[in-house]
Amino acid sequence: MTVMDETFWGAQATSVDALERELARLRRAAVEDAKGRGHTLARASVLNLVVYAEREVHARRAARTIGELALRHPSRAIVLLGDHHREGVIASVRLHCQVPHAEGAQPVLYEQILARLRGNYDERVASVVIPLLVPDLPVFLWWTGTPPSDARHFDDLLSLADRFIVDSADFARADRTLPEIARLMRLRGGITDLNWARLTHWRELIAQFFDGPALRPFLAGVVGMRAGFAVDMDGREIHPSQALLLLGWLASRLGWRPVEALAASEAGGLLFRMRRADGATVMVRLRPRFERGLDAGDLSGVRIQAALGEHTAEFVVKRAPDRRHGTATAIVDGTLRVERVVVLSALGIRELLGEELTITGNDRVYEDALGALMGLA
Amino acid sequence: MTVTLANPLRDGLRLERTPEPACLVIFGASGDLTKRKLMPALYNLALQHLLPTSFAVIGSARSRMTADAFRAELHEAVAEFSRTRPIDEEVWAAFARSIDYVATPDDSGYDRLREALARFDTAIGADGNRLFYLATPPAAYEPIVRAIGAHGLRGESGWSRVVVEKPYGRDLQSAMRLTSAVQEVFREDEIFRIDHYLGKETVQNILVLRFANSIFEPIWTRQHVDHVQITAAESIGIEERAGYYDSSGAMRDLVQNHLLQLLALVGMEPPAAFDDRSVRDEKVKVLRALRRISPEDVGSLTVRGQYGPGFVGGERVPGYHDEAGVAPDSQTETFVALKCAIDNWRWEGTPFYIRTGKRLPKRATEIAIRFRVAPHRIFTREASAGLEANELVIRIQPDEGISLIFGAKVPIQGLRIRSVNMDFGYGESFMVDAPDSYETLILDALRGDGTLFTRRDEVEQQWAFVDPILAGWQENRQELATYAAGTWGPAQADALIARDGRTWRRP
Numbered sequence: 001m002t003v004m005d006e007t008f009w010g011a012q013a014t015s016v017d018a019l020e021r022e023l024a025r026l027r028r029a030a031v032e033d034a035k036g037r038g039h040t041l042a043r044a045s046v047l048n049l050v051v052y053a054e055r056e057v058h059a060r061r062a063a064r065t066i067g068e069l070a071l072r073h074p075s076r077a078i079v080l081l082g083d084h085h086r087e088g089v090i091a092s093v094r095l096h097c098q099v100p101h102a103e104g105a106q107p108v109l110y111e112q113i114l115a116r117l118r119g120n121y122d123e124r125v126a127s128v129v130i131p132l133l134v135p136d137l138p139v140f141l142w143w144t145g146t147p148p149s150d151a152r153h154f155d156d157l158l159s160l161a162d163r164f165i166v167d168s169a170d171f172a173r174a175d176r177t178l179p180e181i182a183r184l185m186r187l188r189g190g191i192t193d194l195n196w197a198r199l200t201h202w203r204e205l206i207a208q209f210f211d212g213p214a215l216r217p218f219l220a221g222v223v224g225m226r227a228g229f230a231v232d233m234d235g236r237e238i239h240p241s242q243a244l245l246l247l248g249w250l251a252s253r254l255g256w257r258p259v260e261a262l263a264a265s266e267a268g269g270l271l272f273r274m275r276r277a278d279g280a281t282v283m284v285r286l287r288p289r290f291e292r293g294l295d296a297g298d299l300s301g302v303r304i305q306a307a308l309g310e311h312t313a314e315f316v317v318k319r320a321p322d323r324r325h326g327t328a329t330a331i332v333d334g335t336l337r338v339e340r341v342v343v344l345s346a347l348g349i350r351e352l353l354g355e356e357l358t359i360t361g362n363d364r365v366y367e368d369a370l371g372a373l374m375g376l377a
Numbered sequence: 378m379t380v381t382l383a384n385p386l387r388d389g390l391r392l393e394r395t396p397e398p399a400c401l402v403i404f405g406a407s408g409d410l411t412k413r414k415l416m417p418a419l420y421n422l423a424l425q426h427l428l429p430t431s432f433a434v435i436g437s438a439r440s441r442m443t444a445d446a447f448r449a450e451l452h453e454a455v456a457e458f459s460r461t462r463p464i465d466e467e468v469w470a471a472f473a474r475s476i477d478y479v480a481t482p483d484d485s486g487y488d489r490l491r492e493a494l495a496r497f498d499t500a501i502g503a504d505g506n507r508l509f510y511l512a513t514p515p516a517a518y519e520p521i522v523r524a525i526g527a528h529g530l531r532g533e534s535g536w537s538r539v540v541v542e543k544p545y546g547r548d549l550q551s552a553m554r555l556t557s558a559v560q561e562v563f564r565e566d567e568i569f570r571i572d573h574y575l576g577k578e579t580v581q582n583i584l585v586l587r588f589a590n591s592i593f594e595p596i597w598t599r600q601h602v603d604h605v606q607i608t609a610a611e612s613i614g615i616e617e618r619a620g621y622y623d624s625s626g627a628m629r630d631l632v633q634n635h636l637l638q639l640l641a642l643v644g645m646e647p648p649a650a651f652d653d654r655s656v657r658d659e660k661v662k663v664l665r666a667l668r669r670i671s672p673e674d675v676g677s678l679t680v681r682g683q684y685g686p687g688f689v690g691g692e693r694v695p696g697y698h699d700e701a702g703v704a705p706d707s708q709t710e711t712f713v714a715l716k717c718a719i720d721n722w723r724w725e726g727t728p729f730y731i732r733t734g735k736r737l738p739k740r741a742t743e744i745a746i747r748f749r750v751a752p753h754r755i756f757t758r759e760a761s762a763g764l765e766a767n768e769l770v771i772r773i774q775p776d777e778g779i780s781l782i783f784g785a786k787v788p789i790q791g792l793r794i795r796s797v798n799m800d801f802g803y804g805e806s807f808m809v810d811a812p813d814s815y816e817t818l819i820l821d822a823l824r825g826d827g828t829l830f831t832r833r834d835e836v837e838q839q840w841a842f843v844d845p846i847l848a849g850w851q852e853n854r855q856e857l858a859t860y861a862a863g864t865w866g867p868a869q870a871d872a873l874i875a876r877d878g879r880t881w882r883r884p
Contacts, residue, residue: 201426204395207386208430212398214502216384253385325467328430337502338430341471365389 023111048139050129051079052157058144063112068350070110073357076134082117126156138162140357146171149180165356167194169297174241182370189362194352195242196366201344202299203249205317205328215330218306218313219254224283226303230294239297240270243286248369256282258375272376293323298346319344396823398431399506400497404521405513406436412454415512418815420455423472424465427820431501433475435493439482447478460813475501487528505532508822509539519558526562540569540822543634549840556833569822570831574635576814579777583642599727606730606745607639608884610737612689619702626709631733633843640729643744644719653827657835664838668718672849679846679855680869682712684736687862694862708857711735714870730874736862741884742773760792
């Protein structure tokens with residue numbers, strides 16, 4: 001326990017009861033403090049947010065995000081920082097709490113608790129979390145990293161949660177984990193993926209090409225789809241999950257079935273042969289590209305090719321180098337039909353999580369997109 | 378080519394709001410409404426990806442202007458009035474590419490407009506879908522609609538709709554005449570009459586509060602509600618609108634449309650579905666049940682007032698007669714208070730008090746549902762001295778929210794009861810900028826959803842209620858009372874509600 005730790009995570013308590021007392025004390029102090037400056041302080045809570053992390057950087061990133069979101073989604077946040085491998089330490093739980101408030105006109109009180117778990121804590125995680133949940137409010141579980149299969153702590157936390165948030169961009173092997181998530185989805189609903197939320201603007205722009213009856217028939221005549229996604233300079237590790245989700249979405253909406261995954265091309269991309277509902281073939285290529293300024297895995301562009309009788313068409317959405325804009329173009333028989341500059345900013349974790357916390361229902365389209373990917377693994 | 382039905386990519390939770398490709402034609406394109414409201418709303422829709430890929434705006438007005446000059450004018454207006462600033466130049470540039478301008482000083486202008494529309498139909502694939510927006514002074518509504526019909530501006534394929542701004546007529550007669558004129562060119566389901574109050578998030582929230590929750594509806598009746606107060610207070614005067622305001626007054630400007638809409642939303646029965654037909658059917662029913670105030674009754678059930686000089690926000694302000702552009706002997710009312718009754722099973726005996734005015738102490742629009750006091754008092758009179766009846770307040774602007782007032786024990790030894798306020802602020806629970814009402818309404822009109830627009834029978838019921846009151850005032854059966862600017866209206870308004878043993882809330 002360092003001084004740094006104390007400043008970032010706040011005061012420490014040894015038991016859940018002590019923690020509640022400490023929270024109450026902090027709340028009163030914050031209200032007093034606000035009063036002194038002529039504010040009234042609202043204690044607001046619209047949800048419980050449980051974050052599970054096994055890396056300190058993830059835990060801190062989550063804590064910061066929650067703090068920034070406090071005005072929009074004031075919550076009781078419980079950050080669980082686990083360390084299975086710490087040797088020589090008996091299983092232990094350490095609790096920290098914090099009642100920060102934003103500077104400015106509308107101070108809002110929210111609570112953040114850190115529980116450090118060490119050793120073999122799998123069985124006791126739920127018993128730490130349950131008494132800390134604010135009654136009657138929905139529980140969101142945000143799992144950073146790759147969710148394990150067949151682990152007690154994961155199952156226990158999942159059963160407490162009304163909604164389960166993952167970020168498939170963090171998955172070590174997206175091609176294996178995404179089908180796992182799909183299977184989980186069949187067992188319980190309420191799963192959402194921040195990486196899926198990153199695709200919303202892309203999906204919107206692609207869908208808009210086909211809103212008018214003039215271009216819509218081309219949807220039935222897609223022959224090829226290519227998507228580029230960013231990799232690091234060395235290009236050793238690739239994170240194709242965003243591109244895979246986009247493929248899953250198109251396949252599920254348009255009724256494509258996977259036929260085979262072809263050998264990786266020399267550029268390290270993924271190649272698939274799919275079959276349309278009418279039996280024709282769709283060739284799909286997901287290609288890693290080095291793009292300055294994009295996070296690994298982020299889409300850089302999508303190209304959809306279609307043929308219909310004698311007509312051919314190409315629909316392209318591309319991210320502009322400034323990271324904030326993109327272009328959407330449609331070319332029919334070699335003639336430019338649509339060309340637009342649109343806002344296509346890469347959303348930060350805060351915007352993504354903020355959006356996900358407003359959704360409490362099931363996202364059937366995400367479910368379908370995952371389902372379409374199951375045959376590819 | 379085969380005909381595909383719906384766009385299969387449009388399915389699902391997040392992508393359902395974008396309308397089909399279309400051309401928007403704004404008449405009155407050089408006016409204030411276009412600059413302050415319509416263009417900023419369109420730009421913000423573009424920013425949120427809510428406009429269709431194929432979308433064009435054609436501005437039209439009498440004056441001659443190049444398309445470039447028009448775009449430059451709009452750019453300046455958006456930069457000044459958009460709710461998101463600074464403006465994203467690249468998005469604006471892309472959006473501005475499909476903005477055009479066609480002058481319509483005479484008949485031949487409409488032919489050029491038809492040609493421009495046909496050009497856009499092929500250029501962007503708008504498929505003949507057109508939305509005509511009448512943002513002109515009301516005198517121009519009829520001639521423009523006639524010209525739309527006479528010059529064949531409706532597309533041969535696709536849909537055509539028309540948005541008509543307020544004021545919609547100045548009495549029942551003129552409103553009906555306007556509807557007949559518009560219906561020569563457009564079917565009723567193609568006519569979208571704007572009441573921008575309905576585009577406000579909190580106004581839509583009245584329906585959510587009432588019909589998505591089960592705890593309010595059972596007590597939303599005469600047995601439990603003592604009375605309802607609807608207040609729309611403005612602290613400003615008439616600003617630069619003297620010409621329009623002096624000929625219409627508070628009754629036509631606010632009561633006929635906005636306040637009667639609020640009354641209808643609070644008083645209506647639960648609709649069977651949240652769609653344009655069911656919601657508007659129920660609103661019309663309650664407006665029909667609204668008891669008419671005959672000219673003979675205006676003396677006892679209405680108050681009309683006009684502000685004199687006074688102080689607002691610490692500043693000395695002139696009286697209505699001293700405002701520029703107002704006739705020195707003007708009898709126009711700037712304040713209205715009404716006692717209304719709804720003659721139906723739910724509301725028999727529960728009055729609805731309405732008041733609105735300019736130059737009141739603060740800007741506040743709210744609806745207060747005052748409940749009956751507890752039937753039997755078990756606490757001593759001394760203990761419950763600080764106790765008021767329960768009240769549910771729906772605040773519409775500013776600081777949208779809902780508060781519930783109830784009694785609680787003061788934490789001391791012994792028993793003292795005081796009213797406390799349980800407050801819910803939209804701002805604090807959803808820290809996002811609510812969309813502007815024009816964004817909501819333009820989008821709905823493009824999508825053909827009329828739920829938040831006023832239907833023909835609704836407008837006619839509103840005027841049918843307002844007309845006899847105006848007639849009674851015309852015959853001087855209720856004098857025009859003066860109130861000092863910065864007060865809550867004339868003493869007669871207090872007397873109106875005090876006669877029933879009640880008082881106005883202080884919003």
